[in-house]
Amino acid sequence: MTTAVEPAALPRATPASAARAQWLPYLLLAPSLIFLAVLFALPFLQTLLLSVSDGDKLSLANYAKMATDLNFAPSLRNTFALVLAVVPLQVVLALGMAMMLQKVRVARDIVLWIWTIPLAVSDLAAGLAWFAILNDSGYLNSVLYAVGAIPDQQGLLSYETPVTLFIGIAAAEIWRATAIVLVILVAGVQLIPREYGEAAEVFGATAWQRFLRVTLPLLKPSLQTALILRTVLAFEVFAVVYALGGRNMPVLVGEAYVWQHENQNYGVAAAYAVLVMAVSLAATVVYLRALRVPREQQS
Amino acid sequence: MIAARRLVFVSGVVALCAWVLLPIYLIALGALGGRATVYQWPKSFLPTNVSWSAMSAFLEVEGIWHAALNSVIAAALCMVFSIALGAPAGYALARFQFRGQNAYRLLIMLTRAFPLAMLALPLTVSFIKLGLYDTPLGVALVHTALALPFAVLISSSLFMGIPRELEEAAWVFGCSRLEAFRKVVMPLALPGISAAAIFAFVISWNEVFAASVLTVRERTLTAYLLTVLSESPVPFRLAGGLLLIVPSVAFIFAVRRYLFAMWGIANR
Amino acid sequence: MRVHSMKILCSALLAALCLSGPARADDIVFMSTQLRPIEEAQKLREVILKDFPQKVTLVPEEPAPLATRMKAEADAGKRTVSVVAAGHGELQPLQAIGALDPIDDVAAKLKDRGIPASLMQLGKLGTDKQLYIPWMQATYIMVANKKALPFLPAGADVNALTYDQLAAWAKAIQEKTGQRRLGFPAGPKGLMPRFFEGYLYPAYTGGVVTPFRSAEAETMWGAFKALWASVNPNSANYDFMQEPLQGGEVWIAFDHVARLKDALIAKPDDFVAFPAPAGPKGRGYMAVVAGLSIAKGAPNRAGGEALIEYLTEAKVQLITASEVGFFPVVKAELPANLNPGIKLEAAAVDKTQSAPDALVSFLPVGLGDKGGQFNKVYMDTFQRVVLRGEPIRAVLDSEADALKAIMTATNAPCWAPDPASSGACPVK
Numbered sequence: 001m002t003t004a005v006e007p008a009a010l011p012r013a014t015p016a017s018a019a020r021a022q023w024l025p026y027l028l029l030a031p032s033l034i035f036l037a038v039l040f041a042l043p044f045l046q047t048l049l050l051s052v053s054d055g056d057k058l059s060l061a062n063y064a065k066m067a068t069d070l071n072f073a074p075s076l077r078n079t080f081a082l083v084l085a086v087v088p089l090q091v092v093l094a095l096g097m098a099m100m101l102q103k104v105r106v107a108r109d110i111v112l113w114i115w116t117i118p119l120a121v122s123d124l125a126a127g128l129a130w131f132a133i134l135n136d137s138g139y140l141n142s143v144l145y146a147v148g149a150i151p152d153q154q155g156l157l158s159y160e161t162p163v164t165l166f167i168g169i170a171a172a173e174i175w176r177a178t179a180i181v182l183v184i185l186v187a188g189v190q191l192i193p194r195e196y197g198e199a200a201e202v203f204g205a206t207a208w209q210r211f212l213r214v215t216l217p218l219l220k221p222s223l224q225t226a227l228i229l230r231t232v233l234a235f236e237v238f239a240v241v242y243a244l245g246g247r248n249m250p251v252l253v254g255e256a257y258v259w260q261h262e263n264q265n266y267g268v269a270a271a272y273a274v275l276v277m278a279v280s281l282a283a284t285v286v287y288l289r290a291l292r293v294p295r296e297q298q299s
Numbered sequence: 300m301i302a303a304r305r306l307v308f309v310s311g312v313v314a315l316c317a318w319v320l321l322p323i324y325l326i327a328l329g330a331l332g333g334r335a336t337v338y339q340w341p342k343s344f345l346p347t348n349v350s351w352s353a354m355s356a357f358l359e360v361e362g363i364w365h366a367a368l369n370s371v372i373a374a375a376l377c378m379v380f381s382i383a384l385g386a387p388a389g390y391a392l393a394r395f396q397f398r399g400q401n402a403y404r405l406l407i408m409l410t411r412a413f414p415l416a417m418l419a420l421p422l423t424v425s426f427i428k429l430g431l432y433d434t435p436l437g438v439a440l441v442h443t444a445l446a447l448p449f450a451v452l453i454s455s456s457l458f459m460g461i462p463r464e465l466e467e468a469a470w471v472f473g474c475s476r477l478e479a480f481r482k483v484v485m486p487l488a489l490p491g492i493s494a495a496a497i498f499a500f501v502i503s504w505n506e507v508f509a510a511s512v513l514t515v516r517e518r519t520l521t522a523y524l525l526t527v528l529s530e531s532p533v534p535f536r537l538a539g540g541l542l543l544i545v546p547s548v549a550f551i552f553a554v555r556r557y558l559f560a561m562w563g564i565a566n567r
Numbered sequence: 568m569r570v571h572s573m574k575i576l577c578s579a580l581l582a583a584l585c586l587s588g589p590a591r592a593d594d595i596v597f598m599s600t601q602l603r604p605i606e607e608a609q610k611l612r613e614v615i616l617k618d619f620p621q622k623v624t625l626v627p628e629e630p631a632p633l634a635t636r637m638k639a640e641a642d643a644g645k646r647t648v649s650v651v652a653a654g655h656g657e658l659q660p661l662q663a664i665g666a667l668d669p670i671d672d673v674a675a676k677l678k679d680r681g682i683p684a685s686l687m688q689l690g691k692l693g694t695d696k697q698l699y700i701p702w703m704q705a706t707y708i709m710v711a712n713k714k715a716l717p718f719l720p721a722g723a724d725v726n727a728l729t730y731d732q733l734a735a736w737a738k739a740i741q742e743k744t745g746q747r748r749l750g751f752p753a754g755p756k757g758l759m760p761r762f763f764e765g766y767l768y769p770a771y772t773g774g775v776v777t778p779f780r781s782a783e784a785e786t787m788w789g790a791f792k793a794l795w796a797s798v799n800p801n802s803a804n805y806d807f808m809q810e811p812l813q814g815g816e817v818w819i820a821f822d823h824v825a826r827l828k829d830a831l832i833a834k835p836d837d838f839v840a841f842p843a844p845a846g847p848k849g850r851g852y853m854a855v856v857a858g859l860s861i862a863k864g865a866p867n868r869a870g871g872e873a874l875i876e877y878l879t880e881a882k883v884q885l886i887t888a889s890e891v892g893f894f895p896v897v898k899a900e901l902p903a904n905l906n907p908g909i910k911l912e913a914a915a916v917d918k919t920q921s922a923p924d925a926l927v928s929f930l931p932v933g934l935g936d937k938g939g940q941f942n943k944v945y946m947d948t949f950q951r952v953v954l955r956g957e958p959i960r961a962v963l964d965s966e967a968d969a970l971k972a973i974m975t976a977t978n979a980p981c982w983a984p985d986p987a988s989s990g991a992c993p994v995k
Contacts, residue, residue, distance in 0.1 A: 028391035029403055032384040032447060039444045040410045043421035047413075070947055100312055113555045114316045117323060119498070120547030122505040124525060125540030129322035132329055132337075132537075136801060137814045139325060142341035152746070153340065153816070158800035159954060175322060180498075184453060187491040191460030221456040229452060232411045246754040246804030247950075253414050258755070260416065261631030263939035264660050273417040280412030281405065288401060334833055338813045356605055361612055419632075423639035433647060512632045512639070515596055515647045516624055526627050529756070531604040532829045533810055539605075 051270035062267040066259075066275070069268075075250035081166070082241075082251070083234045083283075086173045090230060091223070093174065094181035098189050099211065112186065119179045127243025130172035131157075134244060159248040169249065172240050177233065181226045188222025189215070224291040231287070232280045252276050323544065329537035330354060337533045353538035357524065366523035367546075369435045370504060373519055376439035377446055377503035378496045384443070385450025386492055390480070392451070393458030394466075407448045415445065419512045426513060433515050441509040446499035453498070457491035458484065497554060504547050594622040595870040599652035601703065601857045602891055603627040610890045619877045621870050630657045637666040641863065649865040650874055655689060655856045655930045656938050658699050662692045663935030668863040669696035673872050680879050681898045685929075690858055693933030693979065699858030700875050703884075703893035705824045706854050707761060708915040710808070710831065710840050715740060715748060715818035726918055728844040730770065730790065733819075737797035740818065747799045750817030753949070756806040758823050760942035763949065765853025765928040766821075767791060770846025774985040775928065776992045779970055780963040787846070788952045788959045795953050803954065812838070823855070824912045828892050832908030840915035842922055849926030851984075852919050856930065857893070888913075926984055933979030944970045967994050 054061040066072055097115060104111050118126070133139045136153040144150045156164040192215060200210045216223075238253040253276055260269035329337050333350040336342075357363065388407075392400060422441060423432065431437030461484055469479035504521065511522035521543060528539045602611045608627050616623050626648075628636070633653065640646050641664050651661065661667050674687065674697040686701040711725070719725060720735040728736075737749035753759040764775050771787035772778035799817055808820035809830040820827070821843060831838055843852055859878060861871045877883060884895035889902055892909045894916065901913055919925065934941050948966045951957045974991045981992035 022397075025391035025395035025397045025400075028387040032388045032407075032451065033403075035380075035384055036406065036410060036444065036447070039422070039440060040413075040418070043418040043425070044409075044413060046421040047417050070951060097315060100308070100315075103308065104312060109555050111312060111316065113552055114319055116551060117319055117548055120501050120505070120551055121323070121544050122507070122521065122525075122540070124507075124528065124536075125326060125544055126322070128329075128533075128536055128540050129326045132325050133322065135814075136816050137338070137340040137342065139342050139344070142343075145341050155800055157804060159803050160800045175318070179319075183494055183498075184456070187453065187494055188456060188460060190490075191457065191487075193462075221459045225452045225456045228408060229411070229449065232408055235412065236414060242755050244804075246806075248803050254755075256414055257416060257631075261634065261939075263943050264634065264936040265940060266420070270417060273414050276414060277409060277412045281409065284405060284408045284412075288404065334813070338810075338815070340815060356609070360605065360609060416635075420635050420639055423636065424642045427639060427643035427645050432645075508632070511628070512635050515598070515626055515636075518626070526629050526632075527603055527605045527608055529603070529629060530807070530826075531606070535605050 047270045048274060050267055051274050054267070062265075062271040065265075065268050066271045069255075071250040071255055075252050075255045078241075078249050079235060079237070079252045079279075082170065082173065082237055083231060085166075085170050086177075087227070087231050087234050089170075090174055090178045090181050091227060094178050094185050094226070095219075097178075097182050098185040099215075101186060102189065116179045116183055118176050119183070121176065123176075123239030124243070126172060126176040127240045130168065130175070130240065131243055134168045157244055157246075157248070162248070165245050165248060169241050169244050172244060173234070173237060176240060177230065180233075181230050184226040184229070185219065185222050188219050192218045220291055224287055227291070228284050228287050231283045235276055235280045235283070252279075326537055326541050326544070329534060330541040331538075332534070334532070334534055337537070353534045354542065356535065357538055357542050360523075360527075362518075363520070363523065366518045366520045369438075369514075369517050370520040372435040373438040373442060373510070374500045374503040376436060377442040378499040380439060380443040381446040381450040381499040382492060382496050385447050385495065386454045388451045389454025389456075390458050390484075392455040394463070404452075407451050410444050411448045415441070415506075416508045419509060422509075423512055432513060433517050435517060435519070437513050438510050438519060439503065441513065442503035442506055443499070445506065445509075446502045449498045449502070450495045453495040454488065454492055457488050461487050493554065497551060500550065501547050504550075505543070593867065593870075594624045595650060595867050595874055596624050596626060596648045597650045597652065597874060598626045598628050598633065598648045600628055600630045600633055600654065600657055601652050601893075603629070607891045614890050615878075615883060615887055618883075619874065621873065623874060630654075633657065634660055637661050637862070638664050641666045644864070646862055646864040646866055648862045649867045649871040651860050651862055652702060652857060653860075655699075655858060658858055658860060659692055659931075659934055659938050660936035661860070662694070662698055666863055667692075667698045668861045668865065668868070669698060670700065670861050670872075670875075671697045673697070673700060673861075673875055676872075676876065677879055680881070682879070682896050686856060686896055689856055689930060689932065699860035700879060701856050701896040702859045702878055703857045703887060704854055704896055705857075705893050706852060706916055706919060707758070707766065707821060707823050707843060708827065708840050708912065708919065709819065709821050709843055710812060710827050710838050710915075711820075712748075712812065712815070712818040713837055713839060716839070718743060725839060725841045727922065728841070730767075730794070730844045730846050733844045734790070734794040734797065737794065737819065741797045747797050748816075748818035749794075749798045750805055750808055750811050750820040751798060751802045752805045752808050752820075752822045752826065753802045754804045754806040758826070759949070760945045761823075761853060761855075762821060763945040764931070764942070766843050766851045767846070768945075769851030769926050769928050769984050770844070770848055773848035773926070774981075776970065776974065776981060777985045777988075777995050779994050780967040781995060783847070784963060785959050788948070788963070792953050792959075824892060824916065828908060828912065830908075831911050832906060835907035835911055838911070840911040842915060842919035845922075845924050849924045850919070850922050851926045851928060853928040853930070856896070928984055929982040931979070932982050934973070934977050937973050937977050941970075941973055944973070970994050 051062050052058055052060065101108065101112060134156050136155055141150065141153055155161055156168055196214050197210050200214050205213065236253050238251055238257065241249055241251050242254055252272060256269045256272035256276065259265050259272060328346055330353060331349050331351065332346065333348065333352060335348060392404065426432040426437050431440065465483050466479050469483045474482065507521045507525045510519040511526055514522060524539045524543060528536050602608055608625065612625050658667065677700060682701055690697055690699045690701055692698045718736060718739040720732050720739065723732040723736065740748045751759055751762065767787060768775045772781055772783040778784055801811065801816065805811055807826040808817065808822035809827050811817035812820050812830040813833060831840060842850060859875045861868060865871050879897060881897050881899045884897050885899050885902060888894055889905055892912060905913065931938060931941060944966050948962055951962045952959050971994045974994065978991045980990065981988040985992060
């Protein structure tokens, strides 16, 4: 993990091209780095500064205010619970869907298209759709009522029914955001050479063994990407939660919005935002470590 | 035995399709059903008294086509920017081992880990000063920051999946690095790259907050509709929601072959 | 081939960018947090502004991005927006960041419009300059489904209800139908804080800030907590009561007139509208005002002034009332051919104002950008006492500290019905 080792062993590698290969990656990264420095790092630093200042002096007052707020502990708990419940399910579901897709014989592109439709659905529309399903006079209650499972409308989303509320929000999130994992995994699955699986089959591996020993390890880079992206996005969950749960299920980013817009306190909002980022960052580091892609797999 | 298996498999696929489509169908039902459907109990799953009134209310709003054009411009620019900036970075991450690689990965994730609305204020101030305020270009730039992590990470995992030997073989046959990339790697990566591009387009299309803070006259469709939407009665909200879904679903449909034309290559 | 089509795409984009450049500097950008629902925005564009001679670009905006935008435009010192229309409480933070231009000259021109002095005073936002001109008025009322009327407690008059009778009414419905049918807009975008500040607190304690932790307040929260047992638990999700009313999920609801209107217009025969209940100290109610202001450094100030003058004309005010259901700030008789739903609302507003025990609350003045945190004190108290069941006394004492800190920081004097104060309004 020091300097470029890469093309040194190649026939055409001259000292000049080796030197070029050293700065080539940086050259390739430069445009995006400059872009992010201007569009992200700069405003981010301003926000970071805002979160640790109180008037003109440096202080942790905003963080103290955040931590003592009555919604802080619940929002932290709810956010983590949602991430832990939703992300693994989504990955398993998407993995299953990607595998199924390989076996689909007819109208494969239509099936894939349908499965990726939620990508195109905005938070607001997703929230509305699931609210239409889960509210007291919604479609789920209508079905339960029609089959005689419930005598009358039944509350699913109120503070008195935290369990169904949580399940409802998790279901909506799984519906809304599994497609992104799916597309990343499908792109990855497509790149696994078919011979590997065929070879394993020749040696008598069952379908399950092939999946476990061949597909899954080769899919690691894509899995890592999907997990990181999805987890980071899951920590930002907010619009659907508020559409379904109102004030009943505070989440971190939702609190940040409330502090910025309702309470007009940009400092505490910035503190929440910094916290969300720190948590996502920690998760990303964990994934990068746990799912390290060995170099040999790439060549 | 095999037929039974096939049946289970097919019904699984169909069930998953239904799981995805049902909520969309319900949005459409609400959007086209008018007030009567939205407030009915128990609800019916069949379209009764279809009415276009809520939908047409949106289509008649002054300036909606201009807003739609702005959305398309912003989304297309975002698509171009994020691939132009993201694909080279993804290639670098996949093919080279260099100091600062993980730091770069972290940095790129940071942009998605920070709620955009918090950055809106400082960004808006600098956009006004730079003259990017109230232009689709300005909106596209912010949306590119959102889409870039997708572009970088998706393309890097794609390039990682393309065996290095292929590229090296091309070098052996006398291709320069650039030629090898263009002739060997690019065709293999293109479908995946277009997946990243489509993400960029859809992210930009659906983003509201930055678009509404950064524009006044030159609103994007989402900003234009959603500010109006949040206080409108439910049937209108559903109609607006549907109106936003349809173009991006159609867009994904239009490019689906391009996106997933990969199957033939995978059989190599 | 592909490269070629890419080039075409790029040049088309560039062309589009050039075409859509800011070529319309002479129009008046009118940004409004009011009349945002799609039908209202259309009526504002097509009916209310129809006879105004200049080109107006109406930009509906939610309160949150409005504050962010105005702060950014103020920080950068460059303006796009000329006229801002917003609620009193939404304009206060704009004053705090210096985004509003004093318009005493406009106020002078409108002297003979007959806008009540008390409303004009609100428009100064606690300063000595006129910062907005009142545009429209509204208030909060209650609406009930006629199905609920048979359950009214004996001897109760729906137009002169007390909080005890409301509780008994909701309880009777709960006991006889098995459902909790009373609803409040306590969702994230609901206007519940106004219920505490303008209705419940004044009705029980005769004030809102000063008696925050008084013995009367303790009684009040106890009574409200008991009442909440008959309130639909989905209330913590409701933002607009017109929706659960139309769905039949709620039979009795409290909300802003604009957020009840859809139900009343859709089914005027199914609902009754009536004043909010009274407590021991009277029938607390709050008149809300939306104002028109000019942004500091407005690119088209003259056009903005003309627009404000136009919108406060008696004729236009009447059109506004009959089209969108907000009431005039000038003296004007509502037309007889009003929409039946809006007529119901107008009657309920009238009954509220003319009730013998009416106790009017002014809007908070001088809170600047602390208005949101002021609301938060009341909502936090509600959440802790009613939803989480914490002991009332302890909650009131700890939230009173937060309230004191806000009042001290802003130095805002008391507003009615709190007794006048010199200096910051005290929390007793």
